[in-house]
Amino acid sequence: MARFLLKRLGLAVVTLWILSIIVFVGAQVLPGNVGRAILGPLADKSVVDSLNEQLGVDRPLVVQYADWISSFFQGDLGQSLVFGRPVSGLVSDALVNSLKLAAVAFVIVVPLSIVGGIIAALHEGRLLDRFITVSGLSATVIPEFVSGILVILVFGLWLDLLPITAQAPEGSGFFTQLEYLILPAIPLVFVLFGYIARMARAGTIEALDADYTRTAMLKGLPQRVVIRRHVLRNALLPTIAVVATQTGYLIGGLVVIETLFNYQGIGRLIFQAARQKDFPLLESGVLVIGIVYLIATLLADLAYSLLNPRIRYAASE
Amino acid sequence: MTTVPDPLVLPEQLTERRPDEARIARRERLKIILRSKTFLVGSVILLFWIFCAIFGEAVAPKDPFASDPLNRLASPSGDFWFGTDRLGRDVFSRVLAGAREILTVAPLATLLGTALGTALGLITGYFQGIVDDVIMRVMDALLAVPLVILALLALVALGPSNATVIIVIGIVFTPLVARTVRAAVLSESRLEYVQAARLRNEHAPYVMFAEILPNVLPPVIVEFTVRLGYAVFTIAALSFLGFGIQPPAPDWGLQIFESYGFISANIWWPVLFPALAIASLVVAVNLVADGVAHAFED
Secondary structure, three states, rough: HHHHHHHHHHHHHHHHHHHHHHHHHEEEEEEEEOOHHHHHHOHHHHHHHHHHHOOOOOOOHHHHHHHHHHHHOOOOOOEEOOOOOEEHHHHHHHHHHHHHHHHHHHHHHHHHHHHHHHHHHHOOOOHHHHHHHHHHHHHOOOOHHHHHHHHHHHHHHHOOOOOOOOOOOOOOOOHHHHHHHHHHHHHHHHHHHHHHHHHHHHHHHHHHHHHHHHHHHOOOHHHHHHHHHHHHHHHHHHHHHHHHHHHHHHHHHHHHHHOOOOOHHHHHHHHHHHHOOHHHHHHHHHHHHHHHHHHHHHHHHHHHHHHHHHHHHHOOO | OOOOOOHHHHHEEEEEEEHHHHHHHHHHHHHHHOHHHHHHHHHHHHHHHHHHHHHHHHOOOOOOOOOOOOHOOOOOOOOOOOEEOOOEHHHHHHHHHHHHHHHHHHHHHHHHHHHHHHHHHHHHHOOOHHHHHHHHHHHHHHOOOOOHHHHHHHHHOOOOOOOHHHHHHHHHHHHHHHHHHHHHHHHHHHOOOHHHHHHOOOOOHHHHHHHHHHHHHHHHHHHHHHHHHHHHHHHHHHOOOOOOOOOOOOOOOHHHHHHHHHHHOOOOOOOOOOOOOHHHHHHHHHHHHHHHEEEEEE
């Protein structure tokens, strides 16, 4: 098992390295003249040149890349052009906020969609199954800002149940913060529900069909026990994998949701950096998101291999 | 008199029979697609929006671009069915005319992504080895960042326009398509006709594009329809962020971007109607994709 995980870790490091090159190319090579891109076509040439010098983008590309990546891993992410503060502080504050929102969304969606998928599978082909599958599919494909607007209008304005911004007042307690985060979490729940429920449904149907389930039934175990002990254990494995891959997707959704709900998370930070052409903030933000995604996939691999005896034993041989 | 079967005729007969069988299979598949309810519902909605994309400006009751300073943010009424936006433009007319940009940009971007992804999938699946390893690593790295954010980075660097949106979405879709096609090519490569072509000493591009490609077309078609739904989703989101389709186009995502600030004042009409339009389009495209995928599955 250790070898399996080490291999995954090695791959993640390689992936991260390639990603850093892509981000570097995106932020420092593609714009051509970075200073000109930031200041616009009307700015004076001497101002552009001095900004380029200040940013260090007038140096050879290899030097720039080496400098950027080595200071990145020393925790120095540079200075944000717009906020005039170190990028590292901005990014870590925002990341904490985003994790709070993502946690609320996951706490709602994971049990809901797994139970939904299992119920659909147990009623395969019947009305309830079709209802869950079709509503899951529609909820998944509608963009978050569209469902976000609908929940703001219905629950925030017309029914006046929940606050329509996500940012709780300074210094509020856990439950107040939670109250502010429920509405923004709903669109994320919608999108994730379809994917996770579909995996749980497919896994359960496969496990229900398997020989070991038939054997358990034939030896006279009560249905409840068969489902809990034999079906669910096998059905949930692929679901764990899909939950992890959706983390990356979730962060993409955060850009839109945090912008819509005025929530100072990593998504909105990247959006602001993009609008203001704050390249140092933008490239660090994107790289940090890549790191978060890779950590989530590694954790999923770890959970998967701990739960799956086939990997646990195969690798230890 | 008995005719001795001429061995030279046999392959010809075989090749003659194959297109016929292919045609029957195709007709069968079409029947399955047309019988699927989800496909029919989806295509009716989709055809409505395609009609609007072509004729929307002509059938709209008002000019979707004309501002009317006297009727800014007017609520829905007999005169303005869906109300007006902050410049006094008629929201109903803008919703009708708003399908055009996204229904041009999204299919073109998907086409680009599918073409590039199919080519890469063929190359990596056919050659395997080091080429495969290197390309798939780069693809993995691209997939480690959400599409919206990757597109945002590229659009900031290149400057937003319809052409850059098409290119950027096409490129970020490439790894996803390449993965699917590669898997299909890997299983095809083991089959005899590929071995035969290799033994005949055919050039690699010929084997890839003339021999393997026709046989992996079903997953490519399914991939295209699924990605199309995702392209509409992503481009609408980018337009909502101000990085997709640019003003003064009456694009739905852009309309929401321009008006969502008024939501807290309970001015819901310039936001709700374009939002419903996007939702209906995305659901329609996905229903069509679902019908197509079902037909190709069996």
